[in-house]
Amino acid sequence: MNARTPVPVALCVAALSALGGCQTTKPYDYTNFRAHPPRSILILPPLNESTALEGTYGYLSTVTLPVAEHGYYVFPVEVVDRFLKENGMPTAGEMHQVPLNRVAEITGADAVLFVTLEQYGSKYRVLNSTAIVKVRVKLVDTRTQTLLWEGRSEAEQSSSGSGNLLADLIAAAIVQAVNSKTDPAHKVSRLANAKLFAAGNAGLPYGPYSPQYNKEP
Numbered sequence: 001m002n003a004r005t006p007v008p009v010a011l012c013v014a015a016l017s018a019l020g021g022c023q024t025t026k027p028y029d030y031t032n033f034r035a036h037p038p039r040s041i042l043i044l045p046p047l048n049e050s051t052a053l054e055g056t057y058g059y060l061s062t063v064t065l066p067v068a069e070h071g072y073y074v075f076p077v078e079v080v081d082r083f084l085k086e087n088g089m090p091t092a093g094e095m096h097q098v099p100l101n102r103v104a105e106i107t108g109a110d111a112v113l114f115v116t117l118e119q120y121g122s123k124y125r126v127l128n129s130t131a132i133v134k135v136r137v138k139l140v141d142t143r144t145q146t147l148l149w150e151g152r153s154e155a156e157q158s159s160s161g162s163g164n165l166l167a168d169l170i171a172a173a174i175v176q177a178v179n180s181k182t183d184p185a186h187k188v189s190r191l192a193n194a195k196l197f198a199a200g201n202a203g204l205p206y207g208p209y210s211p212q213y214n215k216e217p
Helices: 006-021 031-035 055-069 077-086 100-107 166-179 185-198
Strands: 040-043 111-124 131-139 145-160
Touching: 031 040, 031 145, 031 185, 040 055, 040 077, 055 111, 055 185, 111 145, 111 185, 131 185
Parallel strands: 040 111
Antiparallel strands: 111 131, 131 145
């Protein structure tokens, strides 16, 4: 009997290993990124697929800092936005059609970050509200039009009730009134960005102005 014991144990180990292998996330392929590593990035105003009119510039105001902190020179987004509008591209959709070789010639940017907002804003229920941001991005080399990196992220933040129905109804009404004059999704955008650009998890690799440059596995 003892001689047979190792057989099922070995089978169990093999089965567990196979299951573990199925759950392993495939590493992101950074081949193109390493072939054309950018030093400077130009961020275009986001395409807004959400119903929130404030989404484009609400999110745009949060994206420069995390990219710059990753070690890249980021062109001032307000200057880029104004320049493109003055040159016949008044909407984000038109800006996203700009020829990348012209971007390289005029600005010297190594890469362009294209941003699309899938969802931006708040959802209100009787006793609570939830601010949600869903975003996807593509980083493209301006000289070769090669896709260097892409990512997707989402984040949300909810306010929940206390259990006191009357107090919760009053609080919910106040929150909705305040949020109608502010932009709660602006704060949530920072959470989405933290996940989106986080290096080491299919995120954006560190750039040449970061102490972590070329130290990633």
